[in-house]
Amino acid sequence: MTVHFIGAGPGAADLITVRGQRLLAACDLCLYAGSTVNQELLEYCSASARKVNTASLDLQQLEHEYMCAWQQGQQVVRLHSGDLSLYSALAEQLRVLERLGIPYTLTPGVPAFAAAAAAIGRELTLPEVAQSLVLTRLSGRASKMPESEQLEHFAKTRATLALHLAIHRLDEIAERLSPFYGEDCPAAVVYRASWEEQQIVTAPLAKLVEACAQHRFERSALVLVGRALGEVEFNNSALYRSDYCRRFR
Incomplete structure (x- = not known):
């Protein structure tokens, strides 16, 4: 069992990564931030997956969901809006999982x-x-x-x-x-x-x-x-100049 944290992207359902979509399709439980995540993303989950809107849950209740899934050997997706690296309240959840010894992965999203x-x-x-x-x-x-x-x-x-x-x-x-x-x-x-x-x-x-x-x-x-x-009068970079030595392009 693993908890897969996924950045769902900014909103549009087709802006999730291929990896994120694949993990959603394989999960047994999807915990999603219902107040910010486009619920069309839940259509990537299987019909048998349990879907829980976490908008009203506190950290202790989230911990309970993780523990129950761990005990049942379920694959879990935790779906956050945007990208996980910014204002996602990710760190406090990872601290809980590390204390419990539950493995996790992080999949970035479009910020x-x-x-x-x-x-x-x-x-x-x-x-x-x-x-x-x-x-x-x-x-x-x-x-x-x-x-x-x-x-x-x-x-x-x-x-x-x-x-x-x-x-x-x-x-x-x-x-x-x-x-x-x-x-x-x-x-x-x-x-x-x-x-x-x-x-x-x-x-x-x-x-x-x-x-x-x-x-x-x-x-x-x-x-x-x-x-x-709004600037339109700016100097071009040297990157595409004819006399520029392109080492990596």
Whole structure:
């Protein structure tokens, strides 16, 4: 018996990896985060698989599910939205499994920021404009931000920012970032990236709150900020120059 943690991707059922789909098809029990995971993914499971929506379960109840499956020798899939490496509450579950001696595997998924970038048709890094992407959030009820990771610290770099779990504080984001990026800095909000109900709002940073007002986004939206989102006058990289020595391409 093994617990297979799978990143389900940002939403669209066909954005799960081939490995993730194969593991879903073979599982006896699928534990899925029902409030964030597209339930069309459950169609990859066999008809005999038991499917449990974990939206209302606490960590102790999850541990009970893992223990029961372990005792019965069942193959388990734990389905999280996006990618496991980011804001997935994965580490605390792995700590439980390691204490119990239950084996597990991790299968990555398409992260939300990648789906959002595809939705707006932009590369998040451009030569000599932005060569770094900061994935961050604001302090919330579930966990506080470390003091060294305040938004202003990242903003000083003027790297492209992707803010998760913060759409309800959009006015605060614009106010805190404007002194560093400028009020005219390109920004975007992508709601439910890759879902059928996906919505995109783009505007200068100072006007982003106003542009989003009619939509009333409350969750499942990613905020992107940075010059790379709107820059068209940038220097090409040397990678495809005729006189460039291509060692690895």
